[in-house]
Structure formats: C-alpha cells, structure tokens
Amino acid sequence: MKRILTLLLIFPLLLTACGNLIEDNVIILATTTSTQDSGLLDVLIPIFETENGYTVKTIAVGTGKALSMGENGDADVLLVHAPDAEMAVMESGSGLDRFLVMHNDFVIVGPASDPANLRGMTSASAAFIRIAESSAPFVSRGDDSGTDKKERAIWESVGVTPAWDGYIESGQGMGATLLVASEKSAYTLTDRATYLAYQDKVALDIMVEGDEVFMNIYHVITINPEKWPEVNYKGALAFANFLVAPSTQGIISTFGVDEYGQPLFFPDAE
Amino acid sequence: MNPEIFQITVLSLQVSGLATGISLLLGLPLGTWLALGHFRGRKLLLSLVNTGMALPPVVVGLVVSLTLWRSGPLGSLRLIYTPAAIVTAQTIIAAPVVTGLTAAALQALDPRLALQLRGLGASRWQVTLALWREARLPLLAALMAGFGSVISEVGASMMVGGNIRGQTRVLTTAIVLETGKGNFDIAIALSILLLALALLVNLGLTWIQQREGRT
Numbered sequence: 001m002k003r004i005l006t007l008l009l010i011f012p013l014l015l016t017a018c019g020n021l022i023e024d025n026v027i028i029l030a031t032t033t034s035t036q037d038s039g040l041l042d043v044l045i046p047i048f049e050t051e052n053g054y055t056v057k058t059i060a061v062g063t064g065k066a067l068s069m070g071e072n073g074d075a076d077v078l079l080v081h082a083p084d085a086e087m088a089v090m091e092s093g094s095g096l097d098r099f100l101v102m103h104n105d106f107v108i109v110g111p112a113s114d115p116a117n118l119r120g121m122t123s124a125s126a127a128f129i130r131i132a133e134s135s136a137p138f139v140s141r142g143d144d145s146g147t148d149k150k151e152r153a154i155w156e157s158v159g160v161t162p163a164w165d166g167y168i169e170s171g172q173g174m175g176a177t178l179l180v181a182s183e184k185s186a187y188t189l190t191d192r193a194t195y196l197a198y199q200d201k202v203a204l205d206i207m208v209e210g211d212e213v214f215m216n217i218y219h220v221i222t223i224n225p226e227k228w229p230e231v232n233y234k235g236a237l238a239f240a241n242f243l244v245a246p247s248t249q250g251i252i253s254t255f256g257v258d259e260y261g262q263p264l265f266f267p268d269a270e
Numbered sequence: 271m272n273p274e275i276f277q278i279t280v281l282s283l284q285v286s287g288l289a290t291g292i293s294l295l296l297g298l299p300l301g302t303w304l305a306l307g308h309f310r311g312r313k314l315l316l317s318l319v320n321t322g323m324a325l326p327p328v329v330v331g332l333v334v335s336l337t338l339w340r341s342g343p344l345g346s347l348r349l350i351y352t353p354a355a356i357v358t359a360q361t362i363i364a365a366p367v368v369t370g371l372t373a374a375a376l377q378a379l380d381p382r383l384a385l386q387l388r389g390l391g392a393s394r395w396q397v398t399l400a401l402w403r404e405a406r407l408p409l410l411a412a413l414m415a416g417f418g419s420v421i422s423e424v425g426a427s428m429m430v431g432g433n434i435r436g437q438t439r440v441l442t443t444a445i446v447l448e449t450g451k452g453n454f455d456i457a458i459a460l461s462i463l464l465l466a467l468a469l470l471v472n473l474g475l476t477w478i479q480q481r482e483g484r485t
Contacts, residue, residue, distance in 0.1 A: 179452050
C-alpha cells in the first residue's frame with residue numbers, strides 16, 4: 001500500500017518537474033471549437049511541434065473567450081474568426097501581429113422536413129426573416145463564439161430579436177450544437193467545416209448557402225509581449241508563421257478532401 | 271488498448287491518486303485535531319469542513335483558474351493547463367471530504383478509549399496512533415470517498431486543465447469531448463473504463479480493509 005502511494009506521489013511530480021523545465025517551449029493557443037471539432041488542428045499541430053520543437057497547449061473555446069484570453073495575456077497566440085472583434089484586440093495593444101490564414105463559409109442547416117421552407121435560398125437575411133416569421137425551431141450557440149457573433153449580426157441586420165419558444169441557446173461548441181439541433185429537428189447556423197465533419201452523425205441538410213455575409217475568415221494573432229511580459233512571443237510568432245507558410249497552406253487546401261470530397265478550409269495567406 | 275486511451279487512463283489515476291494522497295496528508299491530522307482537540311471555534315471549523323465536503327467542483331475550478339491564469343495572482347508559476355493545476359483543484363475538492371470523514375470516524379469511537387490509554391501512560395502520539403488503528407475501517411472509507419469524489423469529477427479538471435490532448439486530458443474530460451463530437455461509442459468505452467477503474471480501486475481498498483479487519 002505504502003509503495004503504491006509513493007509511486008502515485010512521485011510520478012506526477014516528475015512529470016510536472018519536467019514540464020516546468022521546458023516551459024519556454026510551450027505555447028498556449030486559444031482557438032475556436034470549429035478548428036478543433038473539424039480535426040484540422042489534430043493534423044497541423046503535430047507537424048508544427050515536430051518541426052519547431054514547441055509543445056502547443058490548445059484551448060478550444062469560442063472566439064469571444066479566446067479573444068478575452070488574448071486581451072488578458074492568458075494565451076500566447078489566437079486562431080479566431082471574428083474580424084470586427086479582432087480589431088478591438090489589435091487596437092487595445094494586446095495583439096501584435098495579425099495574419100490572414102484561411103476562410104470557409106457559414107451555412108444554415110436544418111431538418112429534411114424544412115418547416116420554414118428554406119431549402120435552396122441564397123440570402124441569409126431573407127432566410128432568417130422566414131425562420132422568425134414561422135417561429136421555427138432554431139438552436140443558437142449563445143456562447144459569444146465567432147459563429148454566435150455572426151448569427152447575432154444577421155438578426156440585428158434584419159431587425160429581429162429572436163425570442164420565440166423554439167429559439168434556444170445551447171451554450172456549447174459547434175459540434176455539440178449540431179447534435180442538439182439534430183435532436184430537436186431545428187435549424188442552426190454552422191461553419192461548413194464542422195458540418196461536414198458531423199454530417200454522418202446528424203440528421204440535418206444544408207438549406208441556405210452562398211450569401212456574401214456567410215464568409216467566415218480566420219486570422220492568427222500573436223499577443224504583445226510588451227503589454228504581457230509573461231507571453232511566449234517567440235513561440236507565438238513561430239506558430240503564426242507556420243500557419244501562413246506555403247507548405248502549411250498546402251495542407252489546409254487539401255484537408256478533408258479525401259474524406260468529404262471537398263476541402264473544409266481555403267488557404268488565404270499571401 | 272489504444273496508446274492514447276492508455277495515457278489518458280494513467281494520467282487520470284496519477285492525478286486523482288496524487289490529489290487523494292495529499293488530501294490524506296492534510297485531512298488525517300486536521301480531522302484528528304478537529305475530532306480530539308479542545309479549542310474555541312472547533313464546532314465552527316467542523317461545520318466549515320462539512321460544508322466543504324459539498325464544494326461544487328466547477329466553483330473550485332473557477333477559483334483555481336482565476337488564481338492560476340497568467341493575469342491571476344499566481345500566474346507566474348505557469349501552472350494553468352498542467353496536470354499540477356488539476357491536482358491542486360482536486361485536492362481542494364477531496365481534502366474536506368477526507369478531513370470531515372476522519373473527524374466523524376474518530377468521534378464515533380468510545381471517548382473512554384482515549385482516557386484509558388492516557389491513564390495507562392501512553393504519550394499523545396501513541397494515543398493518536400492507537401485511535402487511528404481502532405478507526406482504520408472508517409478511515410479507509412474516508413480515503414475511498416475522497417478518491418471517488420475526484421476521479422469522477424469533470425468541471426474543475428476541464429477548467430484548470432483545459433482538456434489538452436496528450437497533456438491534461440483525463441477520462442472524464444475525454445468523455446465530455448467525445449460526447450460533444452458525437453462519438454458515442456468511444457464515450458461509452460471510456461465510461462466503462464472509468465467505472466471499472468473506480469470499481470478496481472475500491473475493491474482493492476475494501477480487500478485491504480477486510481483483511482485487516484480479520485486480524
């Protein structure tokens with residue numbers, strides 16, 4: 001018993017000790033749930049870690065939370081998709097470098113029964129108005145993520161305050177929200193990448209796509225070490241440069257093609 | 271077994287085992303002092319500990335996160351999103367459980383036992399040892415309850431550990447992630463593993479308890 005307890009005590013202490021010694025090689029990446037749920041980071045991060053010798057701590061949260069982690073210096077680098085909110089972080093001086101990485105698009109998905117009769121529409125605002133008019137079930141992220149910000153911006157643009165009974169907030173990541181929408185036979189706004197990754201698990205079809213406002217743009221932002229001396233700027237910049245490097249952009253452009261027959265993200269770096 | 275699942279399982283056992291071990295080191299003396307000591311404020315302290323037994327893990331997670339974030343007071347320790355941060359949070363959850371149950375176990379003993387031992391000339395330390403020996407069964411139960419409260423805990427581990435693949439992903443946070451991903455088969459497999467582990471550890475402790483109970 002004593003021996004077991006001693007072993008239990010010693011192992012994690014050693015682990016933490018080692019962890020602290022190589023702390024300079026650790027970077028904290030705060031990012032959106034969509035990059036994790038789609039599986040893209042599972043492909044990119046091991047390559048970055050092997051090539052550059054860093055260990056990446058990926059914290060997958062909504063873009064809102066990721067940006068606030070950046071503003072407080074709690075993360076070294078951000079991969080986010082809410083351009084307006086990102087500008088606020090840059091202007092406050094917390095963000096230092098900001099590179100365009102990639103884009104994909106949002107789509108409205110819904111049950112095959114299509115109670116609001118949206119199938120085939122191409123206008124986001126017209127579709128949102130039709131959902132509101134028929135008080136159709138709709139699952140919102142409600143977590144201040146990039147997708148949630150986009151959804152609220154569209155509601156605002158059409159002058160609707162969504163408040164009917166069928167409008168619910170899941171408060172969870174994109175993948176989990178798709179599962180909720182599928183169970184509730186509801187519409188939801190999703191990025192295409194997460195939807196494609198979840199296609200087999202949910203009974204939802206793409207209803208509306210192709211509107212300009214559906215453009216979903218991802219930037220990488222490094223946190224300013226002059227404002228937050230604790231951040232690992234060297235590691236953050238290495239990661240940002242890795243994301244926009246031609247070889248990485250090439251991987252992004254083919255990611256998902258084998259499995260879904262189409263790319264999930266489109267590289268945009270110069 | 272898949273090496274990633276193996277690593278997650280080992281980490282869960284290490285983190286929760288260490289947290290339970292530290293809780294025992296803190297809780298055994300503290301609980302003994304609360305049960306046997308005579309001092310002002312003892313009842314207040316005891317009721318505080320008993321309240322602590324019901325500490326919601328998410329509240330512990332929030333407070334530990336705020337403390338350990340780089341912008342927090344202990345941020346320079348760089349402990350957030352490490353196994354050590356999970357151990358810290360789980361210790362805060364398990365220590366009151368071990369302390370409270372230790373105090374209850376010792377208070378349940380016949381008070382004449384301590385008096386008699388002292389009358390026979392035993393030192394304070396000898397009396398304490400004898401009482402621990404006498405109460406070893408409920409004390410083991412206290413240890414099991416402490417371990418049970420942290421191996422099954424998810425809120426604090428998620429918040430302070432960050433559920434980072436290969437680093438701070440433990441069984442409970444992996445189950446949340448896989449359920450969110452819609453991978454119910456993996457989630458169920460992990461759940462069975464978690465249940466089996468809890469069962470094994472408790473069987474082991476019960477076995478020791480029963481064996482010692484007979485001698």
